[in-house]
Amino acid sequence: xxxxxxxxxxxxxxxxxxxxxxxxxxxxxxxxxxxxxxxxxxxxxxxxxxxxxxxxxxxxxxxxxxxxxxxxxxxxxxxxxxxxxxxxxxxxxxxxxxxxxxxxxxxxxxxxxxxxxxxxxxxxxxxxxxxxxxxxxxxxxxxxxxxxxxxxxxxxxxxxxxxxxxxxxxxxxxxxxxxxxxxxxxxxxxxxxxxxxxxxxxxxxxxxxxxxxxxxxxxxxxxxxxxxxxxxxxxxxxxxxxxxxxxxxxxxxxxxxxxxxxxxxxxxxxxxxxxxxxxxxxxxxxxxxxxxxxxxxxxxxxxxxxxxxxxxxxxxxxxxxxxxxxxxxxxxxxxxxxxxxxxxxxxxxxxxxxxxxxxxxxxxxxxxxxxxxxxxxxx
Amino acid sequence: xxxxxxxxxxxxxxxxxxxxxxxxxxxxxxxxxxxxxxxxxxxxxxxxxxxxxxxxxxxxxxxxxxxxxxxxxxxxxxxxxxxxxxxxxxxxxxxxxxxxxxxxxxxxxxxxxxxxxxxxxxxxxxxxxxxxxxxxxxxxxxxxxxxxxxxxxxxxxxxxxxxxxxxxxxxxxxxxxxxxxxxxxxxxxxxxxxxxxxxxxxxxxxxxxxxxxxxxxxxxxxxxxxxxxxxxxxxxxxxxxxxxxxxxxxxxxxxxxxxxxxxxxxxxxxxxxxxxxxxxxxxxxxxxxxxxxxxxxxxxxxxxxxxxxxxxxxxxxxxxxxxxxxxxxxxxxxxxxxxxxxxxx
Amino acid sequence: xxxxxxxxxxxxxxxxxxxxxxxxxxxxxxxxxxxxxxxxxxxxxxxxxxxxxxxxxxxxxxxxxxxxxxxxxxxxxxxxxxxxxxxxxxxxxxxxxxxxxxx
Numbered sequence: 001x002x003x004x005x006x007x008x009x010x011x012x013x014x015x016x017x018x019x020x021x022x023x024x025x026x027x028x029x030x031x032x033x034x035x036x037x038x039x040x041x042x043x044x045x046x047x048x049x050x051x052x053x054x055x056x057x058x059x060x061x062x063x064x065x066x067x068x069x070x071x072x073x074x075x076x077x078x079x080x081x082x083x084x085x086x087x088x089x090x091x092x093x094x095x096x097x098x099x100x101x102x103x104x105x106x107x108x109x110x111x112x113x114x115x116x117x118x119x120x121x122x123x124x125x126x127x128x129x130x131x132x133x134x135x136x137x138x139x140x141x142x143x144x145x146x147x148x149x150x151x152x153x154x155x156x157x158x159x160x161x162x163x164x165x166x167x168x169x170x171x172x173x174x175x176x177x178x179x180x181x182x183x184x185x186x187x188x189x190x191x192x193x194x195x196x197x198x199x200x201x202x203x204x205x206x207x208x209x210x211x212x213x214x215x216x217x218x219x220x221x222x223x224x225x226x227x228x229x230x231x232x233x234x235x236x237x238x239x240x241x242x243x244x245x246x247x248x249x250x251x252x253x254x255x256x257x258x259x260x261x262x263x264x265x266x267x268x269x270x271x272x273x274x275x276x277x278x279x280x281x282x283x284x285x286x287x288x289x290x291x292x293x294x295x296x297x298x299x300x301x302x303x304x305x306x307x308x309x310x311x312x313x314x315x316x317x318x319x320x321x322x323x324x325x326x327x328x329x330x331x332x333x334x335x336x337x338x339x340x341x342x343x344x345x346x347x348x349x350x351x352x353x354x355x356x357x358x359x360x361x362x363x364x365x366x367x368x369x370x371x372x373x374x375x376x377x378x379x
Numbered sequence: 380x381x382x383x384x385x386x387x388x389x390x391x392x393x394x395x396x397x398x399x400x401x402x403x404x405x406x407x408x409x410x411x412x413x414x415x416x417x418x419x420x421x422x423x424x425x426x427x428x429x430x431x432x433x434x435x436x437x438x439x440x441x442x443x444x445x446x447x448x449x450x451x452x453x454x455x456x457x458x459x460x461x462x463x464x465x466x467x468x469x470x471x472x473x474x475x476x477x478x479x480x481x482x483x484x485x486x487x488x489x490x491x492x493x494x495x496x497x498x499x500x501x502x503x504x505x506x507x508x509x510x511x512x513x514x515x516x517x518x519x520x521x522x523x524x525x526x527x528x529x530x531x532x533x534x535x536x537x538x539x540x541x542x543x544x545x546x547x548x549x550x551x552x553x554x555x556x557x558x559x560x561x562x563x564x565x566x567x568x569x570x571x572x573x574x575x576x577x578x579x580x581x582x583x584x585x586x587x588x589x590x591x592x593x594x595x596x597x598x599x600x601x602x603x604x605x606x607x608x609x610x611x612x613x614x615x616x617x618x619x620x621x622x623x624x625x626x627x628x629x630x631x632x633x634x635x636x637x638x639x640x641x642x643x644x645x646x647x648x649x650x651x652x653x654x655x656x657x658x659x660x661x662x663x664x665x666x667x668x669x670x671x672x673x674x675x676x677x678x679x680x681x682x683x684x685x686x687x688x689x690x691x692x693x694x695x696x697x698x699x700x701x702x703x704x705x706x707x708x709x710x711x712x713x714x715x716x717x718x719x720x721x722x723x724x
Numbered sequence: 725x726x727x728x729x730x731x732x733x734x735x736x737x738x739x740x741x742x743x744x745x746x747x748x749x750x751x752x753x754x755x756x757x758x759x760x761x762x763x764x765x766x767x768x769x770x771x772x773x774x775x776x777x778x779x780x781x782x783x784x785x786x787x788x789x790x791x792x793x794x795x796x797x798x799x800x801x802x803x804x805x806x807x808x809x810x811x812x813x814x815x816x817x818x819x820x821x822x823x824x825x826x827x
Contacts, residue, residue: 123761126759132782136782139758141755153795198756240782242750242780426820428805434803474736474737
């Protein structure tokens with residue numbers, strides 16, 4: 001498969017009090033159009049990835065809402081898959097191109113979270129879980145904490161080892177001018193931060209953020225060597241964590257990535273860079289194992305040893321700073337991951353450039369693993 | 380007459396010491412504890428109410444009775460702390476106990492004797508042949524107003540009794556039952572008010588003692604029995620003093636009264652008071668023993684029963700988590716935690 | 725609102741079948757930053773439980789001591805009330821777990 005990436009853009013991520021959803025969308029859309037050097041009337045369709053707009057802001061009908069910011073009343077669709085809304089929207093957009101329905105499509109991932117109270121956000125995010133989980137009073141940090149506990153028990157990994165994941169991502173984020181957090185942190189900082197849901201602490205958890213990212217994809221090529229998407233796979237699993245076959249592996253990720261590797265004709269060892277869905281530090285430890293970068297139980301240890309750190313590692317994970325340091329406006333993350341990998345593959349990422357990056361992967365997960373979207377890109 | 384085929388009692392785990400309450404209000408705890416003859420009282424968990432407590436007790440009663448829940452023909456729920464003013468605790472508890480839908484049901488209020496009235500109604504329905512089994516539940520998370528005398532005794536517990544008429548299942552037959560009722564405003568709670576009000580010493584002689592003693596004497600006359608014919612005596616326990624005085628006045632000994640005196644260690648759980656005392660007795664009673672029982676509800680009235688245990692009680696006692704065990708299985712909370720648990724803070 | 729009267733009613737028969745079931749803790753965490761409806765109860769442990777018939781579910785652990793929070797601890801399902809609703813809404817009752825003591 002070959003779907004070309006014509007243009008990418010992301011807003012900065014953070015507490016963007018002054019930027020409304022419309023303003024964020026305009027910024028990302030315009031940025032992508034500029035990057036692609038095309039105009040809005042060359043866009044055949046708009047796909048939007050967003051989770052919380054209806055839940056927090058009572059605004060649905062987002063296809064039309066954001067088509068207004070594109071400025072052209074194109075066919076427009078909103079997809080929701082919790083924190084994988086961006087990845088799933090992209091997958092649907094790709095499928096529409098492969099089906100021959102559209103030629104050039106803009107995919108927008110966007111989330112505005114800071115207009116609501118932390119309470120409302122914590123409760124709103126639980127829409128990604130099940131009723132049983134909501135009635136139990138568990139939160140997303142709690143659900144991932146349950147996975148962390150199982151992982152720590154099963155593989156005899158310490159909380160300090162898990163903490164190195166946030167440390168690595170903050171280091172990468174410090175080199176990214178779009179990141180929400182640009183300060184480095186230490187393992188002590190993580191260990192001393194307050195507990196949110198035992199054993200996860202504040203600095204094990206990604207923040208509440210605003211942001212928008214956009215990518216323009218096309219069946220057409222533009223330029224001499226465009227980055228292209230060579231695999232796009234989505235897989236699902238049970239909604240509740242307790243109904244899954246394992247607490248220390250996300251099967252939807254294993255299945256989607258296996259399919260993606262097969263369709264791209266590559267093996268995990270050939271991946272140079274990967275944007276991983278580190279909503280919590282434990283998520284990245286499990287992800288690098290599920291994606292085949294590390295052996296089972298070795299993920300956190302490999303990261304602690306620097307095997308995935310910029311400048312040192314073999315496969316660099318979360319060069320953008322990941323969800324932890326770059327920020328996690330949930331619907332935008334899946335698209336931001338595409339922006340980062342694209343820019344890396346083009347050689348445009350300055351101080352956080354991974355040299356000679358040829359093949360990249362994005363890993364976007366909804367809820368505690370209910371849905372996964374995996375993309376593979378090449379230059 | 381019908382008889383008890385199963386019973387269950389539930390005492391919440393938490394306790395607050397009367398001395399901790401007294402010290403906040405700068406009262407002499409020795410004086411208070413000495414006067415009331417109560418040392419500590421039961422406190423509900425922050426997520427318990429009369430219905431959840433009643434369900435715990437009801438579940439145990441069903442397990443002991445060994446009948447299918449749908450065989451229960453009536454459900455009466457007596458409480459002073461029904462979660463809803465309108466919306467029956469009886470149907471909520473019944474549904475969660477998987478009882479229904481063919482049953483008579485109503486919520487009862489008659490201060491601390493609501494559930495014993497429920498037993499009388501169940502007994503009548505069984506006697507008249509309309510139902511085979513009847514359930515009466517008494518449960519409360521009683522509210523004591525801070526700094527008020529009742530704060531030292533108002534507590535929480537639940538008790539459930541299932542009656543039937545098959546001799547092969549009955550562990551204690553009802554030999555006699557009657558009531559003594561009058562309009563005596565000793566203790567009341569107005570609509571919309573969180574805490575009850577009471578009229579001090581008026582709650583003693585003209586209220587509690589008048590009705591308990593009169594009903595007690597009636598039971599003895601009707602049955603032509605003497606106090607010495609009984610192995611146990613159980614009375615409603617608003618504090619540790621009143622039941623001891625009533626027992627003495629009617630001619631019962633401290634040995635006969637002792638096993639039912641749960642009030643010393645868990646306080647007064649209102650609608651569950653006398654019935655939990657009865658459960659404590661049934662936990663240890665032998666076959667062929669007579670139990671003298673008089674409840675009391677402010678307003679006012681007393682329901683009297685004479686029970687006689689059967690041989691069947693031995694087998695059914697075996698799987699019981701006794702009242703004694705539940706009283707001893709406790710975790711202390713501070714006065715402020717107690718206020719948090721009872722939603723005062 | 726944690727639930728609506730219709731949802732409470734529709735689920736009731738299933739919830740009733742859980743009451744009294746025995747199982748064991750598979751894993752646990754302690755929620756310290758709770759969702760709105762559980763503010764007054766925080767911090768509280770949440771456990772994933774496996775019943776004797778292998779069915780699994782998730783719920784709060786109550787009436788416990790520190791040593792009870794461990795993998796394999798036997799628990800029993802009970803019904804408890806959520807007190808957070810305003811004083812007008814229907815009352816939400818739901819399943820929680822407490823340590824199980826065999827007689």
